[in-house]
Amino acid sequence: MTDTVLSAPLAGAPIAESPMARAWRRLRRRKGAVLGLCVIALFALAAIFAPLIVPYNPIAQGWTSVRQAPSWAHIFGTDDVGRDVLSRVIYGTRASLFAGVISVSIALSIGIPLGLVAGYRGGFIDALLSRITDAMLACPFIILAIALAAFLGPSLGNAMIAIGITTTPIFIRLTRGQVMAVKVEEYIEAARVVGNPRWRIALVHILPNVMPALLVQATLSIAAAIIAEAALSFLGLGQQPPLPSWGSMLNAAQRFLTTAPWMAIWPGLAIFLSVLSFNLVGDGLRDALDPRER
Amino acid sequence: MLKFIGKRLLQLIPTLFFVSVLIFSLQHLLPGDPALVMAGEENDPAVVEQIRQQYHLDQPIPLQYVYWVKGILSGDLGESMRIKEPVLALILEKLPVTAQLACMAIIIALTIGISAGIISAVKKGTVWDYAANVFALWGISTPNFWLGIMLIFLFSVKLGWLPASGFVPLREDWQASLASTIMPAFVLGNAIAAILMRHTRSAMLQALESDYVRTARAKGLIERRIILKHALRNALTPVITLGALEFGTLLSGAVLTEQIFTIPGFGKLIVDAVFNRDYAVVQGVVLVTATTFIFLNLLADIAYHLVNPRLRGMA
Numbered sequence: 001m002t003d004t005v006l007s008a009p010l011a012g013a014p015i016a017e018s019p020m021a022r023a024w025r026r027l028r029r030r031k032g033a034v035l036g037l038c039v040i041a042l043f044a045l046a047a048i049f050a051p052l053i054v055p056y057n058p059i060a061q062g063w064t065s066v067r068q069a070p071s072w073a074h075i076f077g078t079d080d081v082g083r084d085v086l087s088r089v090i091y092g093t094r095a096s097l098f099a100g101v102i103s104v105s106i107a108l109s110i111g112i113p114l115g116l117v118a119g120y121r122g123g124f125i126d127a128l129l130s131r132i133t134d135a136m137l138a139c140p141f142i143i144l145a146i147a148l149a150a151f152l153g154p155s156l157g158n159a160m161i162a163i164g165i166t167t168t169p170i171f172i173r174l175t176r177g178q179v180m181a182v183k184v185e186e187y188i189e190a191a192r193v194v195g196n197p198r199w200r201i202a203l204v205h206i207l208p209n210v211m212p213a214l215l216v217q218a219t220l221s222i223a224a225a226i227i228a229e230a231a232l233s234f235l236g237l238g239q240q241p242p243l244p245s246w247g248s249m250l251n252a253a254q255r256f257l258t259t260a261p262w263m264a265i266w267p268g269l270a271i272f273l274s275v276l277s278f279n280l281v282g283d284g285l286r287d288a289l290d291p292r293e294r
Numbered sequence: 295m296l297k298f299i300g301k302r303l304l305q306l307i308p309t310l311f312f313v314s315v316l317i318f319s320l321q322h323l324l325p326g327d328p329a330l331v332m333a334g335e336e337n338d339p340a341v342v343e344q345i346r347q348q349y350h351l352d353q354p355i356p357l358q359y360v361y362w363v364k365g366i367l368s369g370d371l372g373e374s375m376r377i378k379e380p381v382l383a384l385i386l387e388k389l390p391v392t393a394q395l396a397c398m399a400i401i402i403a404l405t406i407g408i409s410a411g412i413i414s415a416v417k418k419g420t421v422w423d424y425a426a427n428v429f430a431l432w433g434i435s436t437p438n439f440w441l442g443i444m445l446i447f448l449f450s451v452k453l454g455w456l457p458a459s460g461f462v463p464l465r466e467d468w469q470a471s472l473a474s475t476i477m478p479a480f481v482l483g484n485a486i487a488a489i490l491m492r493h494t495r496s497a498m499l500q501a502l503e504s505d506y507v508r509t510a511r512a513k514g515l516i517e518r519r520i521i522l523k524h525a526l527r528n529a530l531t532p533v534i535t536l537g538a539l540e541f542g543t544l545l546s547g548a549v550l551t552e553q554i555f556t557i558p559g560f561g562k563l564i565v566d567a568v569f570n571r572d573y574a575v576v577q578g579v580v581l582v583t584a585t586t587f588i589f590l591n592l593l594a595d596i597a598y599h600l601v602n603p604r605l606r607g608m609a
Contacts, residue, residue, distance in 0.1 A: 134309045
């Protein structure tokens with residue numbers, strides 16, 4: 001009896017478990033997050049192997065197969081100029097995932113250093129960066145992204161830059177807040193006392209502790225960036241025709257709702273599924289990385 | 295309280311300054327000579343020269359900014375290149391349309407979001423809670439332009455119940471007006487309902503576990519009274535203030551929703567301006583939305599201080 005009581009916690013949770021392993025173990029317990037990860041993996045595979053798995057050339061027009069309903073030859077049907085919708089949805093994965101990941105990477109690479117500096121140094125530089133962040137966050141996300149994309153000129157690359165810049169203030173603010181909470185901890189004080197230079201304290205001691213919150217936000221931001229890219233492409237400010245993207249496919253589909261509704265269903269479903277998956281993983285990560293939960 | 299309002303008003307000044315710098319710098323992102331790009335199709339040197347004069351593009355950039363801000367402070371947001379009308383007049387003309395849409399969307403969002411949030415918190419862990427959470431996740435993950443297209447397909451193309459596009463002002467024919475705006479208002483309200491549901495749920499859960507609810511229960515009050523009078527009243531304060539911050543989501547959503555339902559509002563104005571390379575209009579719309587958002591934020595902050603007795607007297 002005594003033996004079981006003593007050994008139970010040891011068997012359940014090994015003492016030497018690293019924070020990463022613990023987070024991964026907790027994440028795997030959440031069905032939604034696991035499902036989300038699987039769907040993201042499928043989309044990623046589709047994007048990487050697109051040329052190998054598409055049944056047709058996604059930009060080859062066919063005047064004899066215009067707006068054909070789904071059939072065995074074209075599982076998702078064909079569009080207004082006879083292109084295979086399935087092939088275009090698969091290739092569209094590239095634009096969407098790429099835009100999601102790249103624009104959030106842009107936001108992270110600008111937001112983390114600025115947030116670190118603002119949170120760690122404080123003073124004038126913090127006040128300045130905080131006001132700039134406030135100003136950017138005051139402009140509604142999509143409206144600022146549209147304005148930036150419009151002034152930069154329509155292309156997928158510029159759409160990614162526009163979304164990336166618009167997402168940056170979220171990461172500046174988040175990093176700053178986290179750094180301010182962490183920098184007063186005793187282990188940071190200890191690192192300072194033993195004579196570590198400032199940059200080393202910021203990068204080696206503070207940054208790793210800020211990472212979990214950033215990871216959660218980055219996952220949720222990828223979801224928002226995928227919607228934003230689709231929105232910009234829908235408006236003609238993202239991926240340019242004839243290259244496929246889910247947003248521009250929806251734009252074309254809108255004109256043929258009465259005769260070819262399948263044109264609107266599949267790209268929309270693809271956006272929904274990918275965004276849902278990133279949201280599920282983000283929510284799961286938030287719970288898994290929360291130190292209050294066991 | 296006055297001290298608090300004064301302090302917050304002072305904080306607005308640098309924020310508004312950076313907003314104006316941000317929007318002013320947009321025109322310098324234009325590739326090449328801004329005057330040439332702004333003139334668009336018209337390559338007439340006289341027109342280009344007129345634009346250069348009008349925007350003081352021949353002056354140094356800081357001076358251009360001063361002229362620009364001076365204009366804004368006197369109510370001059372520039373002139374639309376295409377329609378040859380003042381930007382401010384265009385915005386004021388479109389504002390009532392979007393305002394009607396936004397009001398309807400907020401009513402829909404509050405009704406769905408708060409009731410779903412209450413049910414999910416009160417019935418925590420049941421199938422109701424699960425359903426409400428699925429609804430919230432669906433609402434956050436559905437792109438509103440796709441939802442709009444699907445609703446048009448269902449209610450206009452298949453069932454023929456509602457008009458697919460267009461807008462009838464409330465004053466002309468209220469029934470036709472409601473019919474033309476109910477779908478776009480739902481599309482707009484849907485995402486915000488999801489966010490409000492999550493806020494309401496967590497605030498209600500917190501309230502239901504609080505001491506005053508335990509006291510109310512101990513007094514033997516009926517459960518419905520406890521939920522609606524004691525818990526909800528306290529839970530709603532953060533929900534309403536956080537809800538005010540969703541104004542940006544509302545306007546962002548309006549851009550695409552108005553585009554899909556061909557509603558001549560604020561959102562369609564910016565999209566049309568982008569297509570027509572009418573840059574002054576784009577800048578004007580961003581400026582007005584950002585400024586409105588900043589002031590709404592301030593009002594929400596003040597309201598929060600007013601209703602939260604613990605914060606009163608703290609500046």
